Amino acid sequence: MNTNELYERLNMVFCDVFDDDSIKVGAATVAADIxxxxxxxxxxxxxxxxxxxxIRLAMKDVVSLKCVGDLAETVLARTSK
Amino acid sequence: MVFSGLxxxxxxxxxxxxxxxxxxxxxxxxxxxxxxxxxxxxxxxxFCVLLLMFSTFLDYVNSLIIDRYRSHPLIPKLMxxxxxxxxxxxxxxxxxxxxxxxxxxAVTGLAFPVPEIALPIGISFYTFQTLSYTIDIYRDEVxxxxxxxxxxxxxxxxxxxxxxxxxxxxxxxxxxDHRQTNMAELSSGINRFVIGLAKKxxxxxxxxxxxxTYMGAPVGNLSTASAWxxxxxxxxxxYFDFSGYSDMAIGLGRMFGFxxxxxxxxxxxxxxxxxxxxxxxxxLGSWFKDYLFYPLMMSQGLRKVGKAAKTRFGKRxxxxxxxxxxxxVVWFATGMWHGASWNYVVWxxxxxxxxxxxxxxxxKLLERLPRLLRHAYLIVVVMIGFxxxxxxxxxxxxxxLGVLFxxxxxxxxxxxxxxxxxxxxxxxAVLFCTPVMPWLRKWCIGKDAGCEAxxxxxxxxxxxxxxxxxxxxxxxxxxxxxxxxxx
Numbered sequence: 398m399n400t401n402e403l404y405e406r407l408n409m410v411f412c413d414v415f416d417d418d419s420i421k422v423g424a425a426t427v428a429a430d431i432x433x434x435x436x437x438x439x440x441x442x443x444x445x446x447x448x449x450x451x452i453r454l455a456m457k458d459v460v461s462l463k464c465v466g467d468l469a470e471t472v473l474a475r476t477s478k
Numbered sequence: 479m480v481f482s483g484l485x486x487x488x489x490x491x492x493x494x495x496x497x498x499x500x501x502x503x504x505x506x507x508x509x510x511x512x513x514x515x516x517x518x519x520x521x522x523x524x525f526c527v528l529l530l531m532f533s534t535f536l537d538y539v540n541s542l543i544i545d546r547y548r549s550h551p552l553i554p555k556l557m558x559x560x561x562x563x564x565x566x567x568x569x570x571x572x573x574x575x576x577x578x579x580x581x582x583x584a585v586t587g588l589a590f591p592v593p594e595i596a597l598p599i600g601i602s603f604y605t606f607q608t609l610s611y612t613i614d615i616y617r618d619e620v621x622x623x624x625x626x627x628x629x630x631x632x633x634x635x636x637x638x639x640x641x642x643x644x645x646x647x648x649x650x651x652x653x654x655d656h657r658q659t660n661m662a663e664l665s666s667g668i669n670r671f672v673i674g675l676a677k678k679x680x681x682x683x684x685x686x687x688x689x690x691t692y693m694g695a696p697v698g699n700l701s702t703a704s705a706w707x708x709x710x711x712x713x714x715x716x717y718f719d720f721s722g723y724s725d726m727a728i729g730l731g732r733m734f735g736f737x738x739x740x741x742x743x744x745x746x747x748x749x750x751x752x753x754x755x756x757x758x759x760x761x762l763g764s765w766f767k768d769y770l771f772y773p774l775m776m777s778q779g780l781r782k783v784g785k786a787a788k789t790r791f792g793k794r795x796x797x798x799x800x801x802x803x804x805x806x807v808v809w810f811a812t813g814m815w816h817g818a819s820w821n822y823v824v825w826x827x828x829x830x831x832x833x834x835x836x837x838x839x840x841x842k843l844l845e846r847l848p849r850l851l852r853h854a855y856l857i858v859v860v861m862i863g864f865x866x867x868x869x870x871x872x873x874x875x876x877x878x879l880g881v882l883f884x885x886x887x888x889x890x891x892x893x894x895x896x897x898x899x900x901x902x903x904x905x906x907a908v909l910f911c912t913p914v915m916p917w918l919r920k921w922c923i924g925k926d927a928g929c930e931a932x933x934x935x936x937x938x939x940x941x942x943x944x945x946x947x948x949x950x951x952x953x954x955x956x957x958x959x960x961x962x963x964x965x
Contacts, residue, residue: 435752436767437805437837440775441797444784457617459776460768 398476403469410445414438424466450476479521480960481671481726482678484952487945490518491730498734504655508631511734518636519599526598533568534633537561537608538626541615545622554616561612565605573597577818600639602815602965606765607633611647613769620648628654637730641723641962643741643761650736657735665937667732672941672948674725679948679958681907682718685711687957688900693868697877701890705881707897709861712868714907717746719961720759746911749852750844751832751859762815766808774804798838805834816867817964821875825866832859 404422411420415433428434434442443459446452446468452475462468479486494514501507520527540557547553570578575593583589611629615622623629629647631654638645692700692708700708724741731738745757755763774780780800788796806827813826836844844852865882869875881887897904922929952958 436771437801438797440772441801443776444781455617456773456776457619459772460617461619 398473400469403472406449407446407465407469407472410442410449414442414445422465424464424469426465427463446472452476479518480958481723481730482675482948482952482958484949487675487949487952490514495733499659504657507657507734508628508654512627512631512634515631515634515636515639519634519639522599526601529568529598529601530604530634530639531630533565533605533608534630535626536564537612538623538629540612541622542624544612544615548618558612558616561609565609569601569605571595572601574814574818577820581820597963597965599963600641600965603642603644604633604639606644607647610644610765610769614646614648620651623647623651623654635731635736637727637736638738641720641727641965642759643724643727643738644765645738645761649739653736659735663735664733667729667734669937669941670729670732671726672729672944674722674727674729675948676944677718677722677725677910679951679955680944681910682715682722683951683955683957683959684900684903685715685718685907686959688896689715697874697881697886698888699890700878700881700887701893702881702884702887704890704893705878705887706861707893709865709882713746713861713864714911716864716867716961717742717911718907719959723962744911744913746857746860747853747913748856749849750836750841750856751829752836752841754856754860755829755833762812766812770811771804771808774807775800780804801837802834805830805837809833817870819870819872821866821869821872824872825863828863828866 408420408422411422411431412418415431415438417432420431422431428439439462440459443454443462447454450472452472454471454475458471462471479490481487494510497510497514498507501510516527516531519530540561544554544557572595575595579590580592583592611623611632614620623632632645632647632650633639635645689708689712692704693712695704695708721742728738728740739761741759741761743757743760745754748754748757780803783803784796784800787799791799809826809830810823811826812830813823816822816825832840844855847855862879862882865878866875869878877886919933922933
């Protein structure tokens with residue numbers, strides 16, 4: 398899976414979780430950039446990403462995630478295992 | 479020994495600074511810090527210092543085992559379980575055994591003798607810190623500390639041991655071995671410490687005296703206005719005392735090269751309860767988020783609940799139902815953490831309820847309201863929360879709430895006099911609940927560079943002035959409550 402495809406799929410997940418089709422995420426996107434992305438929705442987002450890529454994220458990934466770039470890296474790491 | 483005490487400010491701290499800055503290398507400096515921290519703790523609790531060292535030793539060993547057997551399918555999980563059981567067990571025995579037995583008696587009608595164990599100071603803070611350390615090692619977030627004394631330094635550091643902030647090992651792991659000290663940092667630390675001291679000694683203690691008069695009065699003597707006034711000053715006392723202590727802790731850390739995260743961010747300017755809890759006792763909220771809320775939400779149990787709910791009731795229910803369950807548990811625990819008394823659990827669930835309601839629909843509603851109403855909503859909710867917090871004996875709460883809303887109570891003609899004679903003080907106190915200093919600073923820096931230089935220059939005379947005022951207060955004051963004996 399190349400980077401473009403990865404970000405496209407991630408974007409789909411974001412649009413779905415936050416009910417907003419206008420969302421466009423990039424590597425530098427952080428929680429403050431997306432309306433509604435707080436600690437309560439964080440887990441919903443994580444689980445949606447897990448479902449989309451058929452992976453399981455570790456607590457370490459959940460807690461230390463700072464931006465979408467981190468998320469993308471983690472997804473890549475887990476899917477290539 | 480308390481930070482806001484003459485012994486600490488004029489004896490312990492100067493000795494600490496001198497010994498630290500005279501030390502030739504990091505090892506000596508760390509040794510000075512550990513010895514003085516253990517001494518500080520033992521000053522108040524000579525035997526419980528051993529409990530502290532034991533709790534630290536346990537998690538030290540646990541984490542080394544986790545590290546050694548990381549690839550083993552069972553051992554790491556087992557060690558985390560051991561850590562959880564022992565740390566919470568220690569907390570349970572020392573803090574909650576009285577409550578457990580008396581509640582058991584109340585429910586069953588039996589009469590077991592209720593244990594009255596003295597609560598070791600800071601136990602709620604350090605058990606949470608050592609537990610978070612073990613879990614962080616399990617999560618592979620930070621390398622395990624191979625030197626027991628360095629771990630002990632982290633746990634026993636007197637800055638944050640007694641009243642927080644709850645510092646994570648991963649935040650200061652690097653600083654244990656590599657600390658930068660220079661005049662700027664020392665000066666910044668002293669500044670922060672003096673600000674915290676002033677908040678505590680000048681503002682909090684004064685509010686506290688007023689609060690004791692009104693909150694402690696027999697409910698029949700209170701009028702609606704005086705009941706609200708009592709809540710108002712009590713809320714401010716708690717904010718200035720607790721945030722002042724955090725300021726002192728952060729300032730102390732700075733003086734020795736440690737950088738702890740902020741614990742308060744002007745909570746009273748919040749516009750929702752959810753926002754308030756991102757600004758009040760931040761280190762506790764984030765502890766419960768990382769170590770209770772997230773694990774619960776990611777657990778097999780709640781995932782299954784979520785999937786079932788989604789199938790039966792739709793996507794939103796699939797998200798909301800597990801979140802509501804997890805939030806309820808977290809807020810029950812948060813309430814419980816604050817004290818071994820059921821009113822604290824009610825307090826926790828009270829805030830949990832507002833957070834849940836805001837998440838479900840209240841936030842959207844609030845967004846449509848004018849800003850002033852949103853602030854008023856938050857202030858009222860928070861003040862009533864403080865009311866619940868105050869009445870450890872919950873039977874006192876309902877009559878008080880009654881008076882708050884106009885039922886019962888007694889006319890109190892003196893309330894206007896009290897407010898009048900304290901009006902300047904109260905205005906200043908309210909002013910400092912807002913980020914007036916950061917705003918002033920930002921405005922000033924925007925104006926011209928000379929302004930910024932002026933601010934920097936004013937720090938030292940201002941600190942000296944505040945220190946002199948605080949010393950005068952402390953010399954003359956008999957009312958200097960220490961509110962953290964319950965933790």
